[in-house]
Amino acid sequence: MxxxxxxxxxxxxxxxxxxxxxxxxxxxxxxxxxxxxxxxxxxxxxxxxxxxxxxxxxxxxxLQSQGIIHGGLKYALGGNLNAESDAIKEMPDRWRKLLAGGETVDLSNTKVIAKTQHMWSAGKFASKFTSFFASKLVRGRIDKLKKDQMPALFQAPQFTGSVYKLTDLVVDTPSxxxxxxxxxxxxxxxxxxxxxxxxxxxxxxxxxxxxxxxxxxxxxxxxxxxxxxxxxxxxxxxxxxxxxxMQRRPLHMVMAKHNLPYPLYAHGLGTGSKPRITITSHATDDGKMVWYLGGEIAENGIDRDSESQIIEGKKELNALFPWVDFSNTEWATFFVDRAEPLQQGxxxxxxxxxxxxxxxxxxxxxxxxxxxxxxxxxxxxxxxxxxxxxxxxxxxxxxxxxxxxxxxxxxxxx
Ligand SMILES: Cc1cc2nc3c(=O)[nH]c(=O)nc-3n(C[C@H](O)[C@H](O)[C@H](O)COP(=O)(O)OP(=O)(O)OC[C@H]3O[C@@H](n4cnc5c(N)ncnc54)[C@H](O)[C@@H]3O)c2cc1C
Incomplete structure (x- = not known):
């Protein structure tokens, strides 16, 4: 200086x-x-x-983010409902006001790619989250969907779990x-x-x-x-x-590019207290769609090289959606750090x-x-x-x- x-x-x-x-x-x-x-x-x-x-x-x-404007519910999985969930919970409504224009920061030219976000759980995991779905915190912010209200992907007869609609939204980050x-x-x-x-x-x-x-x-x-x-x-x-x-928390993100007719914006629940996978969908310039995979797969994949992470991504999608044919999917991965103020641990x-x-x-x-x-x-x-x-x-x-x-x-x- x-x-x-x-x-x-x-x-x-x-x-x-x-x-x-x-x-x-x-x-x-x-x-x-x-x-x-x-x-x-x-x-x-x-x-x-x-x-x-x-x-x-x-x-x-x-631009590497998934663009999810969320109210923090995914952090409250497993019944751990604390102040952390409070700090963020007003944000989806606040963003809706900004997106409507008329606020000091006018975001009315920002594209919203999904007005709602979903959370799904395969049948066998649902009971683990009973206290979460029954808690006061989630009241009014989450709706259990009937089969015919679910995103098309989950309407397949092979899917036997539950799907919930969240009030969160997803924005197109370039716009x-x-x-x-x-x-x-x-x-x-x-x-x-x-x-x-x-x-x-x-x-x-x-x-x-x-x-x-x-x-x-x-x-x-x-x-x-x-x-x-x-x-x-x-x-x-x-x-x-x-x-x-500052602290860095690294991620190894996975991209699956395909022509499947399933835009998906959803957290998949697993056995842990964090989403097993978070999928957002993004249109590409060549007219295809990328499923962008975050959540546990990205956090746990930081020691894998790209090839092993792609193998993991394929395994994960095939396990979650065995009725979908991913054979014409192209794959890529990259590492990115989340940069944040240093926290204990x-x-x-x-x-x-x-x-x-x-x-x-x-x-x-x-x-x-x-x-x-x-x-x-x-x-x-x-x-x-x-x-x-x-x-x-x-x-x-x-x-x-x-x-x-x-x-x-x-x-x-x-
Ligand atoms: C993979 C991933 C997914 C995420 N998904 C979500 C999500 O869905 N929802 C959500 O709410 N959050 C999400 N996040 C978190 C969110 O993306 C970040 O918190 C946020 O983007 C950080 O913004 P920033 O402006 O601080 O940093 P950055 O976006 O990193 O911007 C910093 C900028 O500063 C520039 N720069 C660096 N050094 C200098 C310098 N010396 N002088 C001038 N410029 C400099 C860089 O080039 C860069 O353009 C995600 C994060 C990651 C990594």
Missing amino acids: MMDSMQTPSATRTSPEISTDIHTDILLLGGGIAGLYLLKLLSNLGYDCILIEKDQLGGGQT LLNNLCQGVEQRILQGEATAFSSNETGTITSSNVTLSDGQSIQIHHQAVIFSAGAGNESLTNLAEIKDAP LIKPDCSYAHNERNVIVTWPTKLTLAPNLGDRVLALIEQQGVTQNTYSNELSRFPKASIATQKWESLFV
Whole structure:
């Protein structure tokens, strides 16, 4: 971190017409769901913001996510109904409001690919979850379906288990990111912060950024938000932030690409207290469908190589749906880390995270679902810091812009 003793409050200055010095109220580093949601929220509230993305928007975890906006019921399986389930349970309704438009963050151009999510259990496992399905927590949030109401896949006579409908929804993540970029495209630059300058009190007053075309710019700001997912680790080191350690929880995701007429958005219950498998379905550019497999198979597959994980994926789908012919299915896998605030025992965090140290806010949404909740926390910290709203005459059109990444199923099947 560089020290700069000649600071004037950037909020009261305007930038020269064309200069490598840029002035903004809030600088965001990292353009996944956290950075883009916060950019949109804070810009709409009147703050001047600039976001720097190192690579491509959403290319970390966000476009790899299953897009499920869930109320946390899957964490309450096995009767363990605690505060964790409370923190997230308002989220599907909150998202429905955002998706309807008219909120500060208007998500009305985001595609919803499933308005409901399902949970199924093969007959022999159903009794294990009796207390879960009977609990107060699930009341009004889960409906047991009759055979003719079930997704087509489960209407086969061979399926003898139970299917439940959840109030959760699934969003198309590229359209979500597209929606969040609308109107702020010029403010999303591609580059990387290489150094921070601070004044004598430790406040970071400017960030040196190398843009992807090699230009170097100095961004003067009142507050900096680290929204770089796994990249927060190196940013906190660079800025000497002491109290925001990170953990990674790896996954080995499986993709099964086919022509089967079964779009499925469902958690399959097994014998454990986590879903044995979570399946979401995504249309591919070549007119097929990918079943994207998460849950236990992805968590337990981190020590398998891709070939062994594909064998496991085939075994799992054949065991779960023996009446379906998967012989014309193409397979691919990839590893991805969930980046989160460090928890004792490396367990899953309960809620979104925003840590304020000097004028830096380190964020991890911990779930796509919790982005609005993260927005509330960050906004409260920005107001607490006393960040003021200003208008600057920055000329941003000449700087390289970050584009939205593509999803793995468009790049990994060749
Ligand atoms: C496989 C998988 C499935 C998931 N499914 C779901 C789900 O269904 N529902 C749900 O609610 N949650 C889900 N999650 C969790 C959710 O995806 C993440 O919590 C969320 O996407 C994290 O967003 P983020 O913006 O913090 O990080 P990211 O999406 O990783 O974005 C960080 C961005 O910062 C950029 N960056 C990195 N370093 C720097 C730097 N130094 N400077 C500038 N930019 C930088 C990266 O290139 C990246 O674009 C899933 C996660 C995974 C991995």
